[in-house]
Structure formats: C-alpha cells, structure tokens
Amino acid sequence: MSLLDLSDLAIQAGELSLVDGVTLDVHPGEIVALVGESGSGKSLTALSIVDLLGEGLRVTRGSRRFDGADLTPKRLRKLRGQDIAMIFQEPVSSLNPLMPVGAQVAESLIVHGTASESEAQSAAIDMLRRVGIPDPDRRATQLPAELSGGMCQRVMIAAALISRPRLLIADEPTTALDVTIQAQILSLIRDLTREQGTAVLLITHDMGVVAEMADRVCVMYGGRVVEQGAVHDLFAAPRHPYTDMLLRTMPRPDDPPKEPLFAIKGSVPGPRDWPSGCRFRSRCPRADAACTERPPLQGDGHRAACFHPMRPT
Amino acid sequence: MTLLQIEDLKVHFPVRTGRFGGGKGTVRAVDGVSLSIDARETLALVGESGCGKSTLGNAVLGLAPVTAGTIQFDGQDLGTLSTAARKRLWRDMQVVFQDPVSALNPRRSIASSIAEPLIIHGWSGSIPDRVTELMELVGLNADQRTRRPQALSGGQRQRVVIARALALNPRLIICDEPVSALDVSIQSQILNLLMRLQAELDLSYLFISHDLSVVRHIADRVAVMYLGTVVEDGPASAVFSDPVHPYTQALMSAIPLPDPSRRDRGDRVLLQGDLPSPLDPPSGCPFRTRCPLAEPRCAETRPALTPQGPGHRAACLVQDRNPGGPPA
Numbered sequence: 001m002s003l004l005d006l007s008d009l010a011i012q013a014g015e016l017s018l019v020d021g022v023t024l025d026v027h028p029g030e031i032v033a034l035v036g037e038s039g040s041g042k043s044l045t046a047l048s049i050v051d052l053l054g055e056g057l058r059v060t061r062g063s064r065r066f067d068g069a070d071l072t073p074k075r076l077r078k079l080r081g082q083d084i085a086m087i088f089q090e091p092v093s094s095l096n097p098l099m100p101v102g103a104q105v106a107e108s109l110i111v112h113g114t115a116s117e118s119e120a121q122s123a124a125i126d127m128l129r130r131v132g133i134p135d136p137d138r139r140a141t142q143l144p145a146e147l148s149g150g151m152c153q154r155v156m157i158a159a160a161l162i163s164r165p166r167l168l169i170a171d172e173p174t175t176a177l178d179v180t181i182q183a184q185i186l187s188l189i190r191d192l193t194r195e196q197g198t199a200v201l202l203i204t205h206d207m208g209v210v211a212e213m214a215d216r217v218c219v220m221y222g223g224r225v226v227e228q229g230a231v232h233d234l235f236a237a238p239r240h241p242y243t244d245m246l247l248r249t250m251p252r253p254d255d256p257p258k259e260p261l262f263a264i265k266g267s268v269p270g271p272r273d274w275p276s277g278c279r280f281r282s283r284c285p286r287a288d289a290a291c292t293e294r295p296p297l298q299g300d301g302h303r304a305a306c307f308h309p310m311r312p313t
Numbered sequence: 314m315t316l317l318q319i320e321d322l323k324v325h326f327p328v329r330t331g332r333f334g335g336g337k338g339t340v341r342a343v344d345g346v347s348l349s350i351d352a353r354e355t356l357a358l359v360g361e362s363g364c365g366k367s368t369l370g371n372a373v374l375g376l377a378p379v380t381a382g383t384i385q386f387d388g389q390d391l392g393t394l395s396t397a398a399r400k401r402l403w404r405d406m407q408v409v410f411q412d413p414v415s416a417l418n419p420r421r422s423i424a425s426s427i428a429e430p431l432i433i434h435g436w437s438g439s440i441p442d443r444v445t446e447l448m449e450l451v452g453l454n455a456d457q458r459t460r461r462p463q464a465l466s467g468g469q470r471q472r473v474v475i476a477r478a479l480a481l482n483p484r485l486i487i488c489d490e491p492v493s494a495l496d497v498s499i500q501s502q503i504l505n506l507l508m509r510l511q512a513e514l515d516l517s518y519l520f521i522s523h524d525l526s527v528v529r530h531i532a533d534r535v536a537v538m539y540l541g542t543v544v545e546d547g548p549a550s551a552v553f554s555d556p557v558h559p560y561t562q563a564l565m566s567a568i569p570l571p572d573p574s575r576r577d578r579g580d581r582v583l584l585q586g587d588l589p590s591p592l593d594p595p596s597g598c599p600f601r602t603r604c605p606l607a608e609p610r611c612a613e614t615r616p617a618l619t620p621q622g623p624g625h626r627a628a629c630l631v632q633d634r635n636p637g638g639p640p641a
C-alpha cells in the first residue's frame with residue numbers, strides 16, 4: 001500500500017491555475033523524484049502535502065492521503081516534523097539564525113515529547129556525527145551563520161531525520177551546493193533513508209540527480225504531470241515528447257565536443273500563458289489539432305499524457 | 314597566438330574577522346595563477362564556489378584589484394597602460410554574467426540597452442543599424458526592440474546581454490556562469506549561440522562554470538581551481554578523460570550522469586568535508602585536508618604545476634607522472 005497518495009490535486013491563486021491534476025504515490029522505502037523546470041509546480045505540490053501553502057493559495061480539487069487516511073489539518077499538526085519531515089533548498093534561511101544548530105536538531109524530539117532535553121541533546125550530537133559533521137560536540141553549540149552552506153544542509157537533514165520520519169520531502173536539497181558537496185549530500189540521503197526505511201519525495205530540476213537517486217520519476221510541465229514511470233524505463237524509453245527532448249538537451253560524455261547541442265525551441269511559459277489543451281503544444285514538434293484537447297495520463301505503470309507519444313503506451 | 318596571458322596573479326582582499334569584526338585577515342581569493350588564452354579559444358575555469366573564479370575574471374576586467382602579478386592582453390601589460398589606453402583595450406574585452414535580470418536596466422528598452430556601449434564609446438556608423446544587426450546576430454526578433462527586459466524570458470534576456478557584449482566587436486568575452494540561472498530547456502539554446510558566435514566572430518572565451526557537463530562540451534582547454542590556485546590544466550579531452558589531480562578526479566566523478574544504469578559505478582571518489590577558509594588555507598598542498606591520497610609530505614611542500622602530458626599540467630606531489638622533472 002502506498003504511504004503518500006496524491007490524486008487529481010489542483011492548486012490555484014485566485015482564479016489562476018498553478019497546479020492542475022497531479023496524481024502520484026510514494027511507497028514505503030521508495031525514492032520518487034518530482035522533476036520539472038522552474039515554475040512547473042513542484043514546490044507548490046510539496047507544500048500542499050504539509051499544508052504550508054502561502055497566503056492566497058488554495059487546494060481547489062483532489063485528495064492528499066497519508067497512510068491510507070486524508071491529510072486533515074488536525075492530523076498534519078501531529079505528523080509534521082514527526083512522520084513527515086521536509087528539507088528545503090536554502091538551508092541557511094530555513095534554519096533559525098539565533099538558535100544553536102544542536103538545539104534545532106533536537107527540537108522535534110522535545111516538541112513531540114519523544115525524549116527528555118538531555119536525551120534529545122545527545123541524540124542530536126549523534127545525528128550530527130552521522131550526517132558527517134566533524135567535531136559535532138562543538139558544532140552543536142554554534143549558530144547557522146558559523147557553518148558553511150554544505151554543513152547547514154547537513155544540519156537540516158539531521159533535524160529532518162532525527163525523528164525517523166516515514167516520509168521525507170526534499171525540495172531541491174542540493175541545488176545551491178557544489179557538485180562535490182551535492183554528491184556527499186545525495187549519498188547521505190540515500191544511505192540514511194535506506195537504513196531507516198524512509199520514503200522520499202525528491203524534488204529537483206536536474207535529470208542527472210534523478211538518474212542518480214530515484215526509483216520512480218514523475219515529470220511535471222506547466223503544473224501537470226506529463227509522464228511517470230520507473231527510472232530505468234523513463235530514461236531508456238521516454239514517451240512524452242517533453243521528457244524525450246529534455247533528456248536529449250543534456251550534454252553527455254560521449255557527445256562530439258563543440259557540436260551544436262539539441263535544443264527545445266521557445267521558452268517556458270508562465271501560468272498566465274499556458275496554452276489550452278496540452279500545455280506543451282506551443283513548443284512541441286509533434287503537436288497537431290488533436291492537442292488542443294487535454295491529453296489524459298495513460299498507460300500501465302509507465303504513463304504519459306500525450307496524444308502522439310514517442311512510443312506506444 | 315596568445316590573446317590573454319596571466320602570470321602569477323594574486324588578488325588578496327583585506328577583511329575583518331571574528332564574530333564582532335575585531336580581527337584583521339587576508340582573503341587570498343586568487344593566489345598565484347598563471348594562465349593563457351589563445352585567439353579563438355575557449356578556456357574553462359572550473360572549481361567549487363569561492364575558489365576564486367569570478368575574482369580572476371574580475372581582475373582581468375579591471376573590476377578587482379591586482380595585488381601582484383601581470384595581465385597581458387594582446388601583448389600589452391594592463392598594469393602599465395595609461396587610463397586612456399586601458400579604456401580602449403576594454404572594448405576588446407566584455408563580460409556576460411550569470412544573472413541577466415540585474416544586468417539590464419528595467420526602465421530601458423532592449424534596443425537602448427544594446428546601444429549603450431555604442432553611445433559611450435562613440436560608434437562611428439549608424440547606431441540603429443548596428444542594433445538591428447546585433448539583435449539578428451543573437452536571434453532576437455526586430456519587434457522586440459521596444460520591449461522592456463521584464464517582458465522577455467530569461468533566455469531572451471541573456472541574448473540581449475550577449476548582443477550588448479558584442480556591440481564593440483570584442484575579442485575576448487568573459488562568460489561568468491552564463492547559463493546557470495536559465496531553465497534547463499533553455500541552456501542549450503544559449504550554449505549553441507555562444508559556440509556559433511565564437512566561430513563566426515573569432516571570439517575567445519574565458520568560460521567560468523561549475524557545470525562540468527557543459528564545460529566538457531564547449532571548452533578547448535580547462536583550468537581547475539582550488540582555493541585560489543590552479544591545481545590542473547590542459548586540453549579538455551585530457552583533463553576529462555585522464556585527470557591527474559585527486560581534486561579533479563573527485564570533481565569529475567561527482568558529475569551526476571543522466572543515465573540510471575551507471576549510478577552504481579564503482580569509481581566514485583567521494584570527498585570528505587568542506588572547502589577550508591581562504592582566510593586560513595592549509596600549509597603545503599591546499600587540497601590536503603580533503604584529499605584521499607594525502608601523505609605527511611603534503612603538509613610540508615606546496616606542489617607546483619608540473620607537466621603531465623602535452624599541454625597538460627597538474628600540481629600534486631603523489632600523482633605526479635614525471636617526478637623530479639622540471640617545473641612547468
């Protein structure tokens with residue numbers, strides 16, 4: 001049974017549709033990547049799961065279920081920080097600048113009454129050590145500003161994982177970091193969640209990160225899911241023209257150097273400029289009259305929302 | 314022909330240190346770098362943030378103070394030129410930064426942004442004609458002349474910035490993370506534009522980037538920086554396929570490949586720890602605090618760049634393929 005279940009989720013700002021019919025599920029112990037370019041609705045989807053959508057935004061349709069039951073605001077207050085944890089792209093701004101990092105890692109244990117203050121403090125130091133912070137006893141007493149970006153991201157991961165959540169939502173956790181630190185953080189997320197059996201919803205715009213991490217993938221464009229499937233199937237045989245082209249734009253090690261790269265025409269339209277019907281049709285080389293209707297997400301396991309997919313579903 | 318020649322360049326910044334800013338220190342942002350770029354060549358500068366890439370580019374552009382060393386452009390030492398002569402030379406050198414939003418004045422039309430350098434430097438021909446020509450060159454539509462930058466997409470804004478950089482027929486463009494702020498589906502459009510312009514206009518690029526997949530595709534030569542120094546440089550093919558320095562090896566193996574069947578490749582070098590502070594770099598080899606191959610002697614001696622193959626240099630005591638040979 002799936003742990004997280006989103007079905008036909010829609011989010012609007014006033015009358016403006018930002019997320020339109022997202023359906024996805026995450027099973028225990030699984031890493032599911034939610035991938036798409038900026039503005040495709042990834043962060044809003046994630047924030048709606050934990051009921052942290054900002055002012056003026058509301059869920060207008062669909063269901064969000066965790067462990068088989070609806071995620072009501074009341075239930076979420078208990079689950080958040082305990083069974084469901086979240087980490088964000090900007091660790092420095094997500095941490096409290098005035099609180100020592102050790103106390104921030106210990107916080108969820110204390111708030112949820114799982115441990116006494118001194119137990120929580122020593123658990124926090126232990127967790128800081130496990131995420132690879134050198135000299136954790138001393139570091140625990142420092143403020144976020146005294147740590148590098150990579151170390152702050154590790155502190156966030158420690159704070160998120162200390163309560164052994166069943167679901168970790170990680171929104172672009174390595175986008176602000178350098179590749180060598182990214183590689184450390186990704187392997188840390190992979191090892192720790194595997195050890196604890198945590199399910200991960202990993203949000204990223206980087207197909208390289210998806211290929212390194214995900215068991216399954218969900219590709220978004222213009223606030224909708226355009227393709228989803230197991231990582232090997234999706235990379236080996238993408239069905240949606242957008243996924244196919246996105247993969248082909250990436251420079252690969254065996255490409256002849258200095259030759260023109262494959263490019264997708266046009267630019268990513270904002271929510272006010274999404275075309276009717278298929279939202280990719282303004283950039284799609286396969287578009288025809290049929291595409292003025294909305295294509296349904298079709299297929300078994302590996303699914304795509306396209307009237308003229310690259311490969312039969 | 315060598316267009317840009319940098320010899321033992323140092324850029325040091327005096328800074329206040331400590332929690333309350335009471336102490337004094339020196340950030341050795343660039344600490345003894347020698348590099349050269351030929352005409353029509355792309356030299357990529359790679360390395361983690363804070364290693365001094367932008368400072369080096371800024372020093373070439375006269376935007377960061379040179380503490381020591383020389384920068385020669387087309388055989389002329391920038392440090393000894395008169396202000397007027399240097400101004401003339403700076404037409405030959407332009408820059409494209411990462412963020413096209415802050416590079417453009419929101420109150421100016423596209424055409425007037427592109428015309429700005431033509432007016433400042435007194436373009437002799439027709440300015441409107443030159444603007445039209447430049448817009449065509451970078452793939453902007455003529456009907457976008459009167460638009461404000463806010464009305465354009467990120468990719469189009471970067472085209473405007475590139476058109477403006479090309480206005481005075483430069484020979485060298487410093488591209489500082491030119492596609493990092495763009496959507497992935499747009500990046501290859503801009504990279505293709507830069508490659509086409511280079512071929513058409515005989516441009517040289519100093520291409521600063523943290524994205525190694527991109528660098529592998531467009532660079533002729535690569536210089537890898539760590540804590541203000543170059544630890545390896547050479548032809549892109551050699552540096553990527555046969556890296557010598559342990560830092561270069563770690564960087565290469567950290568590139569996430571868009572191929573899930575290769576995720577468990579066994580040759581991964583995962584680095585421990587973070588970049589040390591440039592205020593207080595380690596003794597000896599700057600990389601030794603994170604180096605998987607460090608030995609006691611690495612704390613004693615600062616390794617110099619030594620030849621490893623044709624045009625290929627690296628600064629490592631342990632991996633040196635030509636120990637005891639002459640320094641490069």
Ligand SMILES: Nc1ncnc2c1ncn2[C@@H]1O[C@H](COP(=O)(O)OP(=O)(O)O)[C@@H](O)[C@H]1O
Binds near residue numbers: 055056
């Ligand atoms: N409060 C808001 N009001 C109006 N539009 C918003 C608001 N928050 C986000 N958006 C828009 O919703 C779209 C999706 O945003 P987001 O989920 O953050 O995208 P992603 O995380 O995929 O980059 C974007 O176009 C964004 O500008």
Ligand SMILES: Nc1ncnc2c1ncn2[C@@H]1O[C@H](COP(=O)(O)OP(=O)(O)O)[C@@H](O)[C@H]1O
Binds near residue numbers: 365
């Ligand atoms: N004006 C300045 N004053 C003090 N330190 C600076 C200044 N500019 C850059 N630095 C420092 O110099 C180092 C190199 O910075 P930078 O050249 O921007 O690196 P990169 O472009 O490789 O990320 C960093 O430690 C940075 O904080």
Ligand code: SF4
Binds near residue numbers: 305
């Ligand atoms: S439905 Fe039509 S426009 Fe949309 S992706 Fe498929 S072919 Fe392209």
Ligand code: SF4
Binds near residue numbers: 560602604605628
């Ligand atoms: S000199 Fe020593 S510490 Fe430096 S890179 Fe080589 S092996 Fe590592």
Ligand SMILES: [Mg+2]
Binds near residue numbers: 042043044
């Ligand atoms: Mg986002």
Ligand SMILES: [Mg+2]
Binds near residue numbers: 366367368
């Ligand atoms: Mg920089």
